[in-house]
Amino acid sequence: MERYFKRKSTVMESSSPPNEVVNSSKQACLEINLEDLPLDPGLRTRIWDYHPNVRDQVRRAYLQKGPFQPRNHTFPQRNLSGGPRRFIPAWFDEFPTWLEYSVAKDAAYCFCCYLFKPNTGEQAGSDSFVGKGFSNWKKKSERLQGHVGGPMSAHNQAWSNCKAFSKQIEAQTEYKTLLGASVSCMRFLLRQGLLFNGDDEYEDSNNQGMFADLLRLRCNYDEDIKAVTLNNAPLTLKLTSPDTQKDIEIAISTEIINAIVRDIGDSLFSILIDEFHDMPSQDQMAIVLRFVDKGLVIERYLGIVQATDNTAVSRKGAIDDFFSTHGLSMAKLRGQGYGGTSNMQGELNNLKTLIMKANECAFYVHCFAYDLRSTLIAMSKNHLEIVGLFTWVAKVVNVVGEFVECRDTLREKHGVLVFEALNTSELLSEQGLNEGSSKFKTLISLFTMFSSVIDVLEVLAEFGLDSEQKSKARVLLGPLQSFGFIFSLHMMINILRITDGLSQALQKNDQDIVNAMNLVRVCKEQLQVMKESGWDSLLNEVSSFCQKHEIEVHNMDDRFLTRGRKRDQVITNMHYYRVELFCTVIDVQIQELNVRFTEMNTRLLLCVACLNPSDSFSAFNKQKLICLARYYPNDFSTLDLMILEDQLEKYIMDMRSNIEFSGLNGITDLAQKMVETKKDSVFPLVYLLLTLALILPVATPRVDRVFSAMNIVKNRLRNQMEDERMKDRLIPYIETDILDSIDDEVIMQRFQNMKNRPCQL
Template sequence: MEKYFKRKSTDELTESSSAPKKVNNSSKETSLGINLEDLPTDPGLRTRIWNYGFNVWEKVRMAYVQKGPCQPRDYKFPKKTLAGNSERRFNPAWFDEFSTWLEYSIEKDAAFCLCCYLFKPEMGEQAGGDAFTSKGFSNWKKGKEYIKAAALRNSQNLKSTSCDIQKDIVSAISTEVINTITRDISDSLFSILINDFLDMSSTNQMAIVLRFVDKGSVTERFLGIVHVTNATSLSLKVAFDDFFSRLGIIMSKLRGLSYVGTRNMHCEFNNLKTLVMEENKCAVYVHSFAHDLHSALIDVVKNHKEIMGLFTGVANVVSVVGTFVQCHDTLWKEHGVSILEALNSGEFIREQGVNESSSIFKTLSSLLTVFSIVIDVLEIISELGSDSEKKYNADTLLDSLQCFSFIFCLHMLVRIMAITDDLSHALQRRDQDILNFLNLVQVCKEQLKMMRESSWDSLLDEVSAFCDKHHIEVQKMDGLFLTRGGPKHKAQVITNKHHYCVDLFYNVIDMQLEELNNQFSETNTELLLCVACLDPSNSFSAFDKLKLIQFARYYPNDFSATDYMILEDQLEEYILDMRSSIQFSTLKGISDLAEKLVVAGRDQVYPLVYLLLTLALILPVATPRVERLFSAVNLLKNQLHNQMEDQWKRDSLIGYVEKDILDSIDNKVILQRLQHVKKFPWKLK
């Protein structure tokens, strides 16, 4: 310690033992009562901030901030003789260059830093760097260079690290970003896409994206998250209305609504959708093709107890085998690795595979291929496991997997998902053709119906052959089905065929068909067919005037009876103009057409046709950017961020997701917003 602290002599100790008493008494008296108006202005005469009582530090700081830096511009600065008999003095022009913090002491003929005096941490004499705080700087020969170096250090050291000020800054940023979005929307028509997720307390949150058309270009913006305290339809409606009223967005302009989340709030959202559409007849619901349809279909079948058991069993296989691979360096480790690779475990485990449906389809298909290896490895774990818990888990899995019910569900799901997989991929393509994917939806429905009507026997034969190959007992279809769990006297007496064919096979397929019908109802399908008539490709070959007039009738608030008659004439003129104009001959989609109409000024010539295009574009039917927006939200759904309070998390998300808007906002605007919120007694520059 003597290397860093010089040991005091006996005389020094005697002096120091009495001196602090005066200082402490003085400090105590100052902390109890201090006249802020009598604080010395000259920095050379000031008492250090840390010598005041801690309970008046902030008051003293505020007083000096209000006074501003001591800059006696009219003072006749004395000259100082330096080495070589050269004379130098303080240059008052430095006050203009460093106006916010540079000070001059007449008493000491030295320069000081106001920010350093107010905010530099107290670290004792060993900290050094007192030139700008207590001693002052007076080497005028290198004055400007030294002052610039001090300014650089100040900009690095004087950071806004207080939690409260960080929240205020983030809140100011969020407010300005939202204000920019609402100004862009103005009174435009828009649609809403909602995604739900759970925080660490398993409380539902709704992430909301708004879609509108600005000068022919589709724009999608993240508005924030809504905390759902009570997941009922009425509570959701109240939270929904309150959220948009605070933003000043007119709900009567809502024309589209879509839910792109999981099944967490699916039923509640359906009720919310009904409430919204009762108030606004023009707010149509359309399936969001950015959302993975497979995820929705899988979530539906997970409501069946035996199907949920299948997914749980596969997830447990990945977990148990993964632990075995990490702990054993044997020949069987290679088999374990091959199992994990085949089951694509990384994708399957993530959120239990809910949002990675293509991966789930591959996982279930691969399990059929590596089934023998899975059984062999589980048997090894059952015998050589490092503890009884691992052995028990392996035994339990062996019983679950080597069961006719598990094998039946596995084969059935692989067949069903093979039908829906192509449709799911087609719906997420960016270059999707509305007519083509509507045909795919119809084909998917027909295939599921055909499977229900004629594939029972072939499925049963396939399952029986697989069971025979792997020495699994095959259930006799005319035998009685044994219900697991529950009171035996209340169990319904049914045959195995009734259970597997009716309760399982027919039921699961019906659940898939019902979900497809909900996502693509007859009304929505007709609506999309009308939208397809606006497609400009192949010289507007899909154009159909009657269907476009029918499309307009879905929006009675936007078209009057007179408008329908005018629209008929406009459509005739419009199609002749489009087909005869070279600049519209190479367009590939509706969005290209809308932008080109604005550039060419045709949106003013055919305003009702342009309104049809706007209504078509705000339907959430092809939104790859929405996927990126919700993915950005998912990046922040970790344990640390989920523990943040709702407002701070919402403000942080808005600034993070809408980076392009944030980059366009001048820092002065954000500082002015911060000034308005905090009501500082000084002006931020």
């Protein structure tokens, strides 16, 4: 490579010794302070002795200050050619743009030649106006005019370069002003989630959005921005185009991510993953990292990653690429959690297993903040009969919702009681079908008001506003009054009653892990009992309900009548409803609970519970805490385990006797109090246990708000939003505190470095 590209030397031509020039150049590059540059031209460092990387900065600083002309100075006299001579201040008026005077050397200098005269030796009046200075006041007219010279003189060329550079500085100043205004406007809009896709911010556009409006508003209060934006800036520098907006968004989101990664540093962390179904592609995962800083649990949203398909291997590859892109180490991962309703639609177990193969300490725990009922309902929908149940329930919601439009007819034909009952029902809220708890309530409402719902549907079928409404009501009456629907309704209500208490306990703010794990065990046992001995009672309940509402009850010994293609094997109603529906759905519930609450992570959580400081550290158990440390061999060596045993004995004695640690509510309070009192340094291994416990995503209320924020922003944005742009807009909307900590100058520099710009800062 040396044959084709020569390394650029930092040594410029100079009369100084080579070593001195190199040292001077390096020092000027490393230690230059533009505010402390000497004004006196006789004391300045030669422009060519500055490092090339800072030379233009020095020129810019001097041009902003202008030539040094101390008009009020008492100029000393000297005897020259038989008479006293001195510098005359009026010469500044004669040569105002370039003439300078050095108080230190009592000599005249040329401002533009100092800045831009080529470093090619002496010419055009020698080097006296740049180096040692001109001080022969007797020959003023001859030397000053001679220095200026003709049109192609070195001075005039330097002056031309000086004017061109000044215009460049002016353009850069205007550009920086406009870019700063654009960044601040974009920062505000992203923070509020107010940007829309497809806005065209060009001045002659009829589709301008909030960005242009906000920029104009700023102009009304800032004359500098107004002049630059609306009058003087050329089209390429107006910084209002959609492409420029997009680049600013990317610059902002990139700086936020970099700030988060810097905050994490070498800390241990866990990862929280949720499918993002509102995106055009279904194979996307939102990523949140959870870590501990000075005893405080911090969760940060880092963006959305795209998998090639919905397999666990593809998702694991996308996570690996994400870690690599942001300089995160899989070796630092100490926990994994998954949110949302479907939880990777069956890929959860495979994905968490792949991650644990890469890092055995990346333990999975169920995210308590998420509604367990939603997940159990989603898993039940793997059975077509349950899909049908919730599909028909959703249609009931839509049709009954039209009840308000024909309420006068219904009041007349059916009475006020039915109207009021349905009008206040959960069934009228479509939002009630979004969460597991609301779905459960909706099933209960349909069960308790079944007669009223059927009556209303019959009225709508006969007296609906139009044929479409009548048809919808008639279509619903058949499935709702079928044995299969009633059986599925009763079965799901009974199953969700068992899991309802567990789901509510997990979502409490004050987590009691021991009781929660006991509830998990009880819930599994109840489901197993229901499967083994609950069939007869359920069938009797369903049969009684059908008889009450005049619905035909199937004979369990009869052949099951299939819809669609014929079965290869003839089965009875008993086999279908008991084996293929009842037992299958219960098995799915038990299996999902086993996946989420394995024997391994249950033991892990029970060990974590021993750190709870409530009731004077009554849950403390030294052996279980040592067992907890053994789960993390990468963090606790054999020697550490021996030291930990001694630390735990001293720790519990100190905690129980220290008034400052009484009345703490949880391990988060405990960790913060240890940092506050510097006990984290006294008991470092105990504090490490606390950190590992806090990293586990057992309770994550903030990540729940993160994903809620995604839905809010998605609803505000247009459906054509690109995936990457959606990510760039979500990050500043969610991580507003990080956004507020980043200076505009940093964002502007990031924007500049992304690609070649028409102007430089």
